[in-house]
Amino acid sequence: KQEIFLKDYTSPAFMAETVDLLFDLDEDTAIVTSRVTYKRMDSGQSNLVLNGGEFMKLLSVNLDGHLLGEDAYVVTEETLTVKSVPDVFTLTIQTELYPADNTRLEGLYKSGGNFCTQCEAEGFRHITYFPDRPDVMAVYTVRIEADKARYPILLSNGNPGKTGDLPEGRHFAEWYDPYPKPSYLFAVVAGNLGVLSDTYKTKSGKRVDLNIYAAEADLEKCHHAMAALKASMKWDEDVFGLEYDLDVYNILAVGDFNMGAMENKGLNVFNTKYVLASPETATDADFDHVEGVIGHEYFHNWTGNRVTCRDWFQLSLKEGLTVFRDQEFSSDLGSRALKRIDDVRLLRAAQFPEDAGPLAHSVRPDHYVEINNFYTATVYNKGAEVIRMMHRLIGAQAFRKGMELYFNRHDGQAVTCDDFAAAMQDSSGKNLDQFKLWYSQAGTPTLTVTRERDGGDILLTVHQSCPPTPGQPEKEPNHLPFLMGWIGPNGEPLEPACSNGVWQEDGCLLEISNSTETFRFKDVPTGSVPSLLRTFTAPVHLKHDLSKEEKLFLMSHDRDPFARWDITQDLLRVEILRLVDSYKDGKAQETVDKDVLDAFGTVLADESADPAFIAELILLPSENDLGQYMDVIKPEEIYLARTQFISQVADAHRDIVLERYKKCREMLENQAQYSLDKNSKGLRRLSNTLLGFIKQTSSGEDVCCEHYNNATNMTDQFAALSVIASSEFQCRNEILANFYHQWKGEDLVIDKWFMAQAMSRRDDALENIVNLIDHPDFSLTNPNRMRSLVMVFAGQNQRHFHANDGRGYNFLAEIIVKVDKVNPQVAARLVAPLGRWKKLDPHRQKLMKTSLDAILNAKHISDDVGELVAKSLA
Numbered sequence: 001k002q003e004i005f006l007k008d009y010t011s012p013a014f015m016a017e018t019v020d021l022l023f024d025l026d027e028d029t030a031i032v033t034s035r036v037t038y039k040r041m042d043s044g045q046s047n048l049v050l051n052g053g054e055f056m057k058l059l060s061v062n063l064d065g066h067l068l069g070e071d072a073y074v075v076t077e078e079t080l081t082v083k084s085v086p087d088v089f090t091l092t093i094q095t096e097l098y099p100a101d102n103t104r105l106e107g108l109y110k111s112g113g114n115f116c117t118q119c120e121a122e123g124f125r126h127i128t129y130f131p132d133r134p135d136v137m138a139v140y141t142v143r144i145e146a147d148k149a150r151y152p153i154l155l156s157n158g159n160p161g162k163t164g165d166l167p168e169g170r171h172f173a174e175w176y177d178p179y180p181k182p183s184y185l186f187a188v189v190a191g192n193l194g195v196l197s198d199t200y201k202t203k204s205g206k207r208v209d210l211n212i213y214a215a216e217a218d219l220e221k222c223h224h225a226m227a228a229l230k231a232s233m234k235w236d237e238d239v240f241g242l243e244y245d246l247d248v249y250n251i252l253a254v255g256d257f258n259m260g261a262m263e264n265k266g267l268n269v270f271n272t273k274y275v276l277a278s279p280e281t282a283t284d285a286d287f288d289h290v291e292g293v294i295g296h297e298y299f300h301n302w303t304g305n306r307v308t309c310r311d312w313f314q315l316s317l318k319e320g321l322t323v324f325r326d327q328e329f330s331s332d333l334g335s336r337a338l339k340r341i342d343d344v345r346l347l348r349a350a351q352f353p354e355d356a357g358p359l360a361h362s363v364r365p366d367h368y369v370e371i372n373n374f375y376t377a378t379v380y381n382k383g384a385e386v387i388r389m390m391h392r393l394i395g396a397q398a399f400r401k402g403m404e405l406y407f408n409r410h411d412g413q414a415v416t417c418d419d420f421a422a423a424m425q426d427s428s429g430k431n432l433d434q435f436k437l438w439y440s441q442a443g444t445p446t447l448t449v450t451r452e453r454d455g456g457d458i459l460l461t462v463h464q465s466c467p468p469t470p471g472q473p474e475k476e477p478n479h480l481p482f483l484m485g486w487i488g489p490n491g492e493p494l495e496p497a498c499s500n501g502v503w504q505e506d507g508c509l510l511e512i513s514n515s516t517e518t519f520r521f522k523d524v525p526t527g528s529v530p531s532l533l534r535t536f537t538a539p540v541h542l543k544h545d546l547s548k549e550e551k552l553f554l555m556s557h558d559r560d561p562f563a564r565w566d567i568t569q570d571l572l573r574v575e576i577l578r579l580v581d582s583y584k585d586g587k588a589q590e591t592v593d594k595d596v597l598d599a600f601g602t603v604l605a606d607e608s609a610d611p612a613f614i615a616e617l618i619l620l621p622s623e624n625d626l627g628q629y630m631d632v633i634k635p636e637e638i639y640l641a642r643t644q645f646i647s648q649v650a651d652a653h654r655d656i657v658l659e660r661y662k663k664c665r666e667m668l669e670n671q672a673q674y675s676l677d678k679n680s681k682g683l684r685r686l687s688n689t690l691l692g693f694i695k696q697t698s699s700g701e702d703v704c705c706e707h708y709n710n711a712t713n714m715t716d717q718f719a720a721l722s723v724i725a726s727s728e729f730q731c732r733n734e735i736l737a738n739f740y741h742q743w744k745g746e747d748l749v750i751d752k753w754f755m756a757q758a759m760s761r762r763d764d765a766l767e768n769i770v771n772l773i774d775h776p777d778f779s780l781t782n783p784n785r786m787r788s789l790v791m792v793f794a795g796q797n798q799r800h801f802h803a804n805d806g807r808g809y810n811f812l813a814e815i816i817v818k819v820d821k822v823n824p825q826v827a828a829r830l831v832a833p834l835g836r837w838k839k840l841d842p843h844r845q846k847l848m849k850t851s852l853d854a855i856l857n858a859k860h861i862s863d864d865v866g867e868l869v870a871k872s873l874a
């Protein structure tokens with residue numbers, strides 16, 4: 001495949017106006033008849049060029065009722081060119097597809113015996129020949145025909161139309177979607193499925209039928225998703241005034257799916273992982289993810305579907321904005337501070353390393369080979385941060401007005417990130433020209449904050465810089481909001497006047513646009529401490545000159561929960577890294593600082609705060625996180641130092657830890673039943689986090705095994721399983737076996753069984769992980785299963801992935817080559833960890849590059865994997 005460039009964009013030469021599709025489904029094959037009306041847009045183009053794919057067979061081409069001979073068109077592996085077409089015409093094409101053989105899970109495929117589709121980004125071209133690009137928007141009518149007993153449920157986008165019986169035990173259903181849409185939002189489903197139904201009444205009084213389709217046995221696990229859907233519909237009405245626009249909203253849950261879910265108009269297709277949830281089989285975090293993803297796909301109905309992307313370079317137009325919307329939705333439904341902590345953790349864990357490595361790209365990339373490689377943390381999560389910064393810079397009211405303006409201007413269109421920014425600029429009057437650098441410039445900026453006293457005032461200087469990224473050696477300064485506060489010497493919040501900052505409800509907003517900016521805070525008493533980058537108002541690395549004492553002070557006095565969490569992470573990170581640095585001859589020469597230990601004790605004993613928040617405070621930075629702050633990552637030392645830190649805390653505060661744990665458990669046991677309310681979730685979260693410390697004490701084995709044995713829900717059971725799987729406990733093997741037998745057949749839970757082992761830091765873990773590939777329940781073709789072992793290992797088990805003999809790298813490289821044959825999109829997702837070699841020592845660098853070379857040299861690697869491996873080696 002050729003690299004394509006944003007600068008080469010040209011508008012479509014032909015528009016498709018109406019699309020009529022007939023799906024004639026058999027057990028293994030499908031015949032698709034597509035009848036499309038086209039209109040010439042560019043008089044310079046006499047031929048119609050359509051996209052296609054190598055996995056379908058062209059049966060016939062018919063123009064305005066005339067069957068075309070083979071001299072009238074040209075077929076290549078990727079295109080169909082119809083020569084010298086009129087200005088307006090109807091083209092009817094028949095193709096034959098083989099969904100049962102489709103392991104790429106793109107286009108039309110089968111999962112669990114049912115037919116479903118995945119068309120974003122370029123799957124529609126594997127169904128029929130079509131201008132498969134998002135700026136070609138058409139109105140679709142669909143008719144599906146299939147065996148009635150095998151496939152009683154027949155679905156597509158939009159509103160239902162006629163249904164009826166056909167000869168030979170077959171039946172049909174028709175669907176009509178009145179909203180013009182790009183082909184990537186097309187979907188069709190045929191299957192034997194159960195359904196959970198409900199209704200929603202929109203704010204203008206329209207009744208919408210809601211259906212979640214899943215395997216009959218899974219229907220009882222769909223209630224949480226249904227509640228989340230209704231809450232999403234209500235939230236979008238309340239917060240943005242946006243109402244649902246069809247008579248039905250259908251969701252299908254499938255077990256084989258490349259990503260989380262897909263927002264097809266009126267017919268979302270979901271990975272079962274983000275629909276099914278019951279207390280016995282799903283953790284509290286899983287419940288939250290279901291809610292978040294259901295919200296995300298629903299919110300796409302306006303941000304993505306009604307207004308879509310002009311081209312795939314603009315992907316963040318819909319994804320960044322929709323992630324921002326789902327984050328706000330979850331914040332409003334749950335706790336804003338906890339949600340922000342989660343989101344920032346994810347940004348730092350997934351996006352910062354991407355931005356610092358060979359695959360760094362801007363939020364709006366300007367070139368690509370395979371668009372599926374750009375559904376990244378940068379486009380999604382940094383993209384959401386860009387929207388969040390706009391929201392902060394112009395304010396919530398202007399943002400809402402800007403959204404209205406955006407829909408007024410662009411409903412039914414395919415537009416660009418510039419169009420979105422223009423709506424925000426026009427609604428607020430704020431110039432966003434410099435701000436838009438966030439779309440085009442890759443890399444995470446570093447902000448360095450220093451303080452200087454000038455009489456009674458403090459001069460606070462913020463300096464910004466951004467490292468080079470591939471193709472972008474020099475960076476311009478960014479425009480960003482920087483929220484901060486002050487805590488006075490007695491621990492009370494202060495609001496000193498600021499020369500060029502504006503005090504808002506949650507702090508003083510500084511606007512930064514130059515590489516160095518100084519702010520004067522008037523009359524700041526000696527001993528006051530600044531609370532910096534509150535709520536993480538910009539996706540940056542923050543460097544500051546706060547002393548350990550000042551951090552400890554903020555830890556106990558800052559009332560802003562996010563800032564309190566972040567400074568605690570900072571303190572812990574610095575302390576653990578000090579231990580890492582002190583490693584010599586396999587031993588740390590240092591022990592944990594007494595003040596840090598004491599502060600930890602104070603947090604543990606704090607009964608006034610929300611237990612979930614305490615859990616966040618005591619959850620140490622991950623091994624991956626710590627590595628990002630080192631010039632050269634030392635995986636083994638990081639693992640040892642972090643474990644040493646946990647042991648010392650557990651030693652120093654043994655009684656508080658155990659007591660706190662017991663109290664949480666007692667409070668939970670006193671509840672009549674499992675509940676998803678904030679308090680119960682918090683108590684589970686805290687007690688489960690404490691298990692990690694208890695593990696390191698002499699009563700560790702007893703408490704952890706008892707926790708496992710007493711568990712009545714997956715949150716507790718999985719927390720204990722994870723700790724035990726990574727331990728040397730006697731009970732380990734028995735409990736792993738027990739879990740497996742209890743849950744055999746529950747796919748999403750068996751995924752967790754693989755996951756727990758993939759995360760194990762035991763000395764023999766790598767061997768075990770390699771052996772699990774041969775486990776009868778392991779599968780390379782089911783993305784969830786494959787990821788639960790391989791992705792979790794490579795992404796989260798730094799100690800063993802970076803095994804000094806290169807076994808971790810080899811293992812991953814071999815799997816990538818194997819998966820690539822089955823499903824290139826999913827294989828490509830595994831490449832990133834191997835590409836981060838610049839951060840390792842020369843020995844490991846060499847091993848990693850050898851593994852990357854091995855992939856490149858394998859026979860027939862896909863463009864998906866090829867693009868990322870080549871970039872990773874550069």
Ligand code: B3K
Nearest residue numbers: 120121261262263372375
């Ligand atoms: N838009 C889809 C992702 C499609 C990925 C294609 N490789 C899900 C989402 O972001 O809502």
Ligand code: ZN
Nearest residue numbers: 296300319322
């Ligand atoms: Zn999305």
